Amino acid sequence: xxxxxxxxxxxxxxxxxxxxxxxxxxxxxxxxxxxxxxxxxxxxxxxxxxxxxxxxxxxxxxxxxxxxxxxxxxxxxxxxxxxxxxxxxxxxxxxxxxxxxxxxxxxxxxxxxxxxxxxxxxxxxxxxxxxxxxxxxxxxxxxxxxxxxxxxxxxxxxxxxxxxxxxxxxxxxxxxxxxxxxxxxxxxxxxxxxxxxxxxxxxxxxxxxxxxxxxxxxxxxxxxxxxxxxxxxxxxxxxxxxxxxxxxxxxxxxxxxxxxxxxxxxxxxxxxxxxxxxxxxxxxxxxxxxxxxxxxxxxxxxxxxxxxxxxxxxxxxxxxxxxxxxxxxxxxx
Amino acid sequence: xxxxxxxxxxxxxxxxxxxxxxxxxxxxxxxxxxxxxxxxxxxxxxxxxxxxxxxxxxxxxxxxxxxxxxxxxxxxxxxxxxxxxxxxxxxxxxxxxxxxxxxxxxxxxxxxxxxxxxxxxxxxxxxxxxxxxxxxxxxxxxxxxxxxxxxxxxxxxxxxxxxxxxxxxxxxxxxxxxxxxxxxxxxxxxxxxxxxxxxxxxx
Numbered sequence: 001x002x003x004x005x006x007x008x009x010x011x012x013x014x015x016x017x018x019x020x021x022x023x024x025x026x027x028x029x030x031x032x033x034x035x036x037x038x039x040x041x042x043x044x045x046x047x048x049x050x051x052x053x054x055x056x057x058x059x060x061x062x063x064x065x066x067x068x069x070x071x072x073x074x075x076x077x078x079x080x081x082x083x084x085x086x087x088x089x090x091x092x093x094x095x096x097x098x099x100x101x102x103x104x105x106x107x108x109x110x111x112x113x114x115x116x117x118x119x120x121x122x123x124x125x126x127x128x129x130x131x132x133x134x135x136x137x138x139x140x141x142x143x144x145x146x147x148x149x150x151x152x153x154x155x156x157x158x159x160x161x162x163x164x165x166x167x168x169x170x171x172x173x174x175x176x177x178x179x180x181x182x183x184x185x186x187x188x189x190x191x192x193x194x195x196x197x198x199x200x201x202x203x204x205x206x207x208x209x210x211x212x213x214x215x216x217x218x219x220x221x222x223x224x225x226x227x228x229x230x231x232x233x234x235x236x237x238x239x240x241x242x243x244x245x246x247x248x249x250x251x252x253x254x255x256x257x258x259x260x261x262x263x264x265x266x267x268x269x270x271x272x273x274x275x276x277x278x279x280x281x282x283x284x285x286x287x288x289x290x291x292x293x294x295x296x297x298x299x300x301x302x303x304x305x306x307x308x309x310x311x312x313x314x315x316x317x318x319x320x321x322x323x324x325x326x327x328x329x330x331x332x333x
Numbered sequence: 334x335x336x337x338x339x340x341x342x343x344x345x346x347x348x349x350x351x352x353x354x355x356x357x358x359x360x361x362x363x364x365x366x367x368x369x370x371x372x373x374x375x376x377x378x379x380x381x382x383x384x385x386x387x388x389x390x391x392x393x394x395x396x397x398x399x400x401x402x403x404x405x406x407x408x409x410x411x412x413x414x415x416x417x418x419x420x421x422x423x424x425x426x427x428x429x430x431x432x433x434x435x436x437x438x439x440x441x442x443x444x445x446x447x448x449x450x451x452x453x454x455x456x457x458x459x460x461x462x463x464x465x466x467x468x469x470x471x472x473x474x475x476x477x478x479x480x481x482x483x484x485x486x487x488x489x490x491x492x493x494x495x496x497x498x499x500x501x502x503x504x505x506x507x508x509x510x511x512x513x514x515x516x517x518x519x520x521x522x523x524x525x526x527x528x529x530x531x532x533x534x535x536x
Contacts, residue, residue: 011436015461016532020487021469021515024508026532046432047462055488056463056470061402062430063459063467065395070458076525078464081471091405095398114524259499261485263478278478309478 006033010040018047059085059092067101074105080115083107088275220248220289223306226323235303236327243298244329249306250289254321256310258282266292267305274304281310301329364404369416370397376420381427388427396423430460437461437528457528465529472518480514483507 010033017030034041063070083105093103225234258281265276306325373396473481486496497507522533
């Protein structure tokens, strides 16, 4: 390799060198060259500061900002990965929607030729699902959040009790006043009738509560009898009436350290992954449950599996921890 | 420009709910995004050289996406200070990005040595390092959770020794694990074209 070739060789690898995706020999070679070459060192300094943002966990803000160009220019593995990420990441879709772009990346076979072959089977099956349903945001199951069940329930209960108390008192007052009015004054006086606040659409759109949305979560279904390793898990039967657009599942978290990354996967009866998402272990505590939203493509009756997986280290060795829950959405006759 | 907003103008109400998590999520709807947008545009016009003003529309978008992501997670105490800092960093990143792309895509040695043209714009959108990091993390998200964990930890801290310490494992074990992960990635990206994955195929 000539001296000029070495310059180019190094410069074409600066991003990879900074991202630490080169092997040790290549990294050492670049370090050595940068120590000796002031020009290449100056270019490497452009990579010195880490990029702003969440460092790889979402579609880069710089790419979203130039989305029309990104749609035209992304190719290969990167395009497939961005497309799949958008299919499952509500935040990135919302970012695109906020900027006025359609929150999906079109599948163009010749632009992604071969990319799927290198991706793991579960993810590939997800892609198949997406291709069959072009509206990307509606494709896979979407785990929208982990709710604190106990806190929510407490607040909701308190609100309901308070509202019921006020409503009862108001009803009594209304009845007494109405009876008295009718008996003593012939009911001619207007009565004070307390009622729930009524917000018009205009108030909701522009008023002090704009952006507010209220929603009643479904009751969580507890899953039990997980299988560890390759064992057969107990089948939890959940009676349903028709397809479910929202499903809340409660389960026992893995016994791993709080900082461990736990991947939660929802599999269909064929073993294909409908959705996978990772959380830190501490996010599952205390008493939280998982809400799966599939408004546009409801979960149909059938068997599913929820798989929790994590890897922890003990004495320098990796120990894989998994738990596999099986459940069936069974049509209630 | 009338959009030189004060913090009080940018957030409709200073009073936040007591709970931090609720406050962070409520911020998104409290912010006057149109005024924030105008404020960022003004800051970018100040930060960027006149020759780079053509980039401002995209950079305003980028800055607002970063802002949106930030307010979803963090409680903002001083909106004006945050917007000013974000605009400054976005401007610096934009200038740095041009140098990054020029190193990756140029094949002529003399052209690389020359200072990047401030009017020039890379054909490729986005930042190459951010894009590469996304490819790495997203690939491992779908391929191997353990590799993903290492990638995210490294990209967040940028130091394998710190990652090893946090994982309570030796540096060598972490490096070997990462080396195995990279084997998968290299195999997947072997047929890739384009400057971003050039490191995989060229020897």
